[in-house]
Structure formats: structure tokens, C-alpha cells
Amino acid sequence: MIPSDHFTRFYNEVFKFLEDQGEEHLEAYWLEISKNQEKHTLELFKEKGLKGMYEYWDHIRIEENCDMDLKLDDEKLELRMNVCPSLSKVLDNDAEPMKRYCDHCAGWIGPLIDKVDHHLVYDVIDRNKPQCVVKIFKDKEKAIEEEKNAKLLMKWPGKK
Amino acid sequence: MNKNNLDQKLRYNDAGNVHMDFHGATNTTIEFIINKYGIDTMNDIFKKVGNDVYKDIKDHIKKGNIKMLAKHWQHFFDRENADYNISINDEEIILTVNRCTAYEHVRKLVGNVSPNFCDQTIKTNEALAENTPYEIKTEILGEAACRQTIRKRV
Numbered sequence: 360m361i362p363s364d365h366f367t368r369f370y371n372e373v374f375k376f377l378e379d380q381g382e383e384h385l386e387a388y389w390l391e392i393s394k395n396q397e398k399h400t401l402e403l404f405k406e407k408g409l410k411g412m413y414e415y416w417d418h419i420r421i422e423e424n425c426d427m428d429l430k431l432d433d434e435k436l437e438l439r440m441n442v443c444p445s446l447s448k449v450l451d452n453d454a455e456p457m458k459r460y461c462d463h464c465a466g467w468i469g470p471l472i473d474k475v476d477h478h479l480v481y482d483v484i485d486r487n488k489p490q491c492v493v494k495i496f497k498d499k500e501k502a503i504e505e506e507k508n509a510k511l512l513m514k515w516p517g518k519k
Numbered sequence: 520m521n522k523n524n525l526d527q528k529l530r531y532n533d534a535g536n537v538h539m540d541f542h543g544a545t546n547t548t549i550e551f552i553i554n555k556y557g558i559d560t561m562n563d564i565f566k567k568v569g570n571d572v573y574k575d576i577k578d579h580i581k582k583g584n585i586k587m588l589a590k591h592w593q594h595f596f597d598r599e600n601a602d603y604n605i606s607i608n609d610e611e612i613i614l615t616v617n618r619c620t621a622y623e624h625v626r627k628l629v630g631n632v633s634p635n636f637c638d639q640t641i642k643t644n645e646a647l648a649e650n651t652p653y654e655i656k657t658e659i660l661g662e663a664a665c666r667q668t669i670r671k672r673v
Binding site: 360361362363364365366367368369370372373376380387388391392395398399419421422423424448451452453454455 | 531533537538539540541543544545548551552556563564567568571573595596598599616619628629639640643
């Protein structure tokens, strides 16, 4: 068994293989993971919108031992990751970290948020630091406006 | 179960909550990679996990310290609340997993577990032992059950 604690280091090995095959291979995998995550999230997000997203990430915050602040208002959900356990483990690793490890997160979350007609702004800030800011808006124009403030804005399959 | 009181610290010594759903993502990944690239590619990735991610444990095995692997097994099977027995001595370690909670969690999540789900154990173990004086044999005893044995090569 690869312990669930070490999944992200296994994930990192998968990403390195797929990156060598080409960008479309990585994107196909992110979409597969996104489809897998739909089982836990799609109905919740469709039914409860931002509140459902808050519930999901609040559960993740606890279960994945994240140092993360969540803020919900009528217009948006803001997720401020202060110390990301996933990238932290990949950096604390005897195997080489994939340089774009952070990209997978927008890679699976983006298509899911698109499906429930909300608008994701994913600022990774710096791929070498385990922190990011994710904002999910109801209103597309507000998301486009927020994108201007991002330091390192992530894209995903379907948003180039 | 013999307790392993080895004093050395594990390279990856996780604490806190356990996110069992990651095993579901492992199952999805195994199916995705095998369907798209074939089983040899999947096995090569597991081999990298054994050789590179677990380099520290492998280095210990090379030097004859197999108890670090026992410590690793105990730490993570305890964290995942698996039902297992372990017998430890200087020459041989036998880990018997009676109920693998990773396998059971995936079955609960998705219904059918990939027939290659246990390859993560078999192939990672093989890579850990490759080019060392030891071999690791993984026998599947049934659904969610296996025996993993590390001993000196004949």
C-alpha cells in the first residue's frame, strides 16, 4: 500500500511521466481526476452553490491538515492556503518534485467549477511556495476583474 | 505482534488526520494509466516510487537494516487503522494484512476496485528490494488481505 499520507508523492511521479508525454496528456489526467471528484462534489455544488463549496473545502481543510482560511460571502468563496500540505510533501521528498506540481489543482477544480456555472480565479502566487489564493465567484465579470490582481494566474482545460 | 522499538526516525513521519479518499484517486490513476499507456508504464511509475520516493528505506535495506521497513509498515498501517500482524527479527519480517483499509475504502467509494490495485504494493516492494541483498515477496491472500515478507535472497 502506498499510504494515503504519501499519495501526493505518488501523484508527483505520475505528473512527471505525463509531462514527458506532452501537455495534452497531463490535461487528460486532470480531467479524469476532475470526473472522479465529481462523485463527491457535483451534486453538493449544484444544490448549494458557494455554500456547498464552503462545506467541501472546510471538510478538506480538516481531513488533509491544511493551514487554510475560508471566507464565504454572498458573491464569492475565498480560500487562502497558508501552508499547502500537498506541495509541502512533494517538496519534502527524496524524489524530484515536478516543477509545475501546483497546476493540477486548477486542472481538476476549474472544469468542475465551470460545470456548475461559477467562475474560478486561481492565483498560485509562486509554484515553489506551498501557498495560493482561490476565489470562486457567482458573477463572471467580477471574476474577470479579480484576475487582474493575480500574481500567477492558473489556467485549466477549457480555459486557455 | 512484536513491537518494533527501532530508535531511528522515519524519513516521512506523518501525523494528524488521514484522508482515506486519496486511495480512491490512486485507484482512478491506476485505471487511467493502464488503459491509456499499458501495465508496464504503471509498473515503471511504481518502480520510481520504490526507488526514489522511498530512497531512505531502500538505503537502510541495502545496509542490512530491514527494521526501518517494519517501522514504516507499522506506522502507516496503524494510521490507516488496518488489521495486521507483524513478526520482526533481524533476518526476516513478515507482515500479514488481514484487512486492508485502503482496499476496503476504495470498494466503498467506487464499488469495484481495480484488479491492479494491489500492484502498488507488489511493484513498490519489488523496487525497494531491487539491487539489495534482500527480496520482498507479496502474496495476495484474498480481497483486502496479503502477506509481505522481506528476507535475505538465497
